[in-house]
Amino acid sequence: AANSAPVSTTTQAEIYLSQFGYLPASARNPASSGLHDQKTWVSAIQEFQSFAGLNITGELDEETMKLMSLPRCGVRDRVGTADSRSKR
Amino acid sequence: YALQGSRWRVKNLTYKISKYPKRLKRSDVDAEIARAFAVWSEDTDLTFTRKAAGPVHIEIKFVESEHGDGDAFDGQGGTLAHAFFPVFGGDAHFDDAELWTIGSPRGTNLFQVAAHEFGHSLGLSHSDQSSALMAPFYRGFDPVFRLDEDDKAAIQSLYGRKTNQYTPTNVYPPSTQRPAFTPPKTPLDDTICKDSKVDTMFTSAQGDTYAFKGDKYYKLTTDSVEEGYPQLISKGWPGLPSNIDAAFTYKNGKTYFFKGTQYWRYQGRQMDGVYPKEISEGFTGIPDHLDAAMVWGGNGKIYFFKGSKFWRFDPAKRPPVKASYPKPISNWEGVPNNLDAALKYTNGYTYFFKGDKYYRFHDARFAVDSAVPPFPRPTAHWWFGCKNTPSSTAVGDH
Numbered sequence: 001a002a003n004s005a006p007v008s009t010t011t012q013a014e015i016y017l018s019q020f021g022y023l024p025a026s027a028r029n030p031a032s033s034g035l036h037d038q039k040t041w042v043s044a045i046q047e048f049q050s051f052a053g054l055n056i057t058g059e060l061d062e063e064t065m066k067l068m069s070l071p072r073c074g075v076r077d078r079v080g081t082a083d084s085r086s087k088r
Numbered sequence: 089y090a091l092q093g094s095r096w097r098v099k100n101l102t103y104k105i106s107k108y109p110k111r112l113k114r115s116d117v118d119a120e121i122a123r124a125f126a127v128w129s130e131d132t133d134l135t136f137t138r139k140a141a142g143p144v145h146i147e148i149k150f151v152e153s154e155h156g157d158g159d160a161f162d163g164q165g166g167t168l169a170h171a172f173f174p175v176f177g178g179d180a181h182f183d184d185a186e187l188w189t190i191g192s193p194r195g196t197n198l199f200q201v202a203a204h205e206f207g208h209s210l211g212l213s214h215s216d217q218s219s220a221l222m223a224p225f226y227r228g229f230d231p232v233f234r235l236d237e238d239d240k241a242a243i244q245s246l247y248g249r250k251t252n253q254y255t256p257t258n259v260y261p262p263s264t265q266r267p268a269f270t271p272p273k274t275p276l277d278d279t280i281c282k283d284s285k286v287d288t289m290f291t292s293a294q295g296d297t298y299a300f301k302g303d304k305y306y307k308l309t310t311d312s313v314e315e316g317y318p319q320l321i322s323k324g325w326p327g328l329p330s331n332i333d334a335a336f337t338y339k340n341g342k343t344y345f346f347k348g349t350q351y352w353r354y355q356g357r358q359m360d361g362v363y364p365k366e367i368s369e370g371f372t373g374i375p376d377h378l379d380a381a382m383v384w385g386g387n388g389k390i391y392f393f394k395g396s397k398f399w400r401f402d403p404a405k406r407p408p409v410k411a412s413y414p415k416p417i418s419n420w421e422g423v424p425n426n427l428d429a430a431l432k433y434t435n436g437y438t439y440f441f442k443g444d445k446y447y448r449f450h451d452a453r454f455a456v457d458s459a460v461p462p463f464p465r466p467t468a469h470w471w472f473g474c475k476n477t478p479s480s481t482a483v484g485d486h
Contacts, residue, residue, distance in 0.1 A: 071226040074170030077214045
């Protein structure tokens with residue numbers, strides 16, 4: 001499938017990580033992007049890398065962006081913390 | 089696998105396709121969508137019946153860009169489809185800008201994506217197992233599709249195993265209204281909230297999890313106690329006494345209960361032969377008056393716990409208990425002595441219960457898991473859905 005949504009910039013990665021639950025929803029608004037601190041950003045990338053089975057570097061490296069560019073399901077990978085009770 | 093937290097309360101579900109894709113024949117789409125639903129019927133009692141119109145559990149649409157749910161599609165590639173969990177209605181939407189194909193490596197395979205989305209409609213979240221259907225990334229056309237074990241475990245944890253009963257699919261359930269989602273409730277009698285120490289806990293072959301306490305048993309949901317419980321053990325498992333010491337379900341689908349020097353075996357709710365029998369007869373090398381028992385997910389062997397010691401029992405070996413046992417429970421880093429229960433839960437984690445607290449065990453690290461809030465955690469809040477009880481044992485966390 002052709003990719004109309006390749007991720008090749010930090011901003012695109014921010015929107016991707018927010019869309020799929022690794023960053024707070026506010027990051028989807030370009031006007032507010034970049035407002036979260038470095039620690040949040042690195043841990044979001046690490047969480048995505050861990051979930052996707054990549055090496056956990058915490059860096060937006062080429063392999064990570066390549067995976068972010070794959071066609072995929074639109075449901076979030078992280079389904080909210082409100083139901084963390086279900087993770088007992 | 090991962091569960092979102094809601095599921096349908098009925099197993100005979102209905103669906104309709106209210107908007108078809110523009111590039112495929114309707115009859116072909118009908119067949120592929122039916123095949124995609126059938127993936128989830130193979131290992132459960134779920135049935136899916138198509139309706140031409142009227143209220144259904146799952147509505148399916150092929151739409152483009154903004155289509156009314158605030159989550160716009162993005163043209164070809166990128167997001168292919170999305171679906172809503174049962175608590176949010178269960179509908180599935182497909183991006184009709186994609187080149188949906190059937191049985192071809194070209195474009196995007198409708199069957200595979202549909203089967204994935206219907207997993208969400210049934211309550212499954214994304215899995216981090218790359219071989220699972222519920223992994224979030226489209227892996228391209230797979231001519232020999234087979235449901236992954238991870239997906240089977242996931243769907244059975246919500247809807248139980250297939251019981252081979254005949255359930256005609258062309259029968260409409262008495263009510264086709266969407267079951268209303270009801271938020272978790274505290275148990276009818278909240279004695280378990282005041283004193284959440286249990287006798288034992290186990291998961292049945294059907295994937296249901298139970299807590300035994302005294303002469304009563306509680307059936308658990310993903311975050312609390314199911315309505316209508318507790319009930320009497322003697323009613324649930326005829327012939328089984330109260331105050332059970334330990335219980336586990338083995339891979340043969342039978343559940344074993346232990347009390348004092350004796351044990352009982354049940355197939356589902358029915359006693360499976362003449363019981364009780366002596367533990368010394370059926371489980372040579374295992375002591376009586378046990379604290380806890382479980383089948384450990386790490387190797388599928390049976391583990392028994394008593395005082396500060398544990399035994400490993402392998403039915404396939406002679407003798408079933410090696411001479412090197414018992415061993416100290418302290419080998420299980422962070423797990424206390426004198427347990428009440430041990431459980432391999434439906435999410436694959438191992439749990440230990442003692443008093444009013446529980447510990448989640450990280451099998452790979454072979455140590456009590458580290459998480460926020462930390463373990464041990466109060467059982468009342470996390471397993472029985474009790475309100476106004478602390479969610480953490482951390483000091484000052486009230």
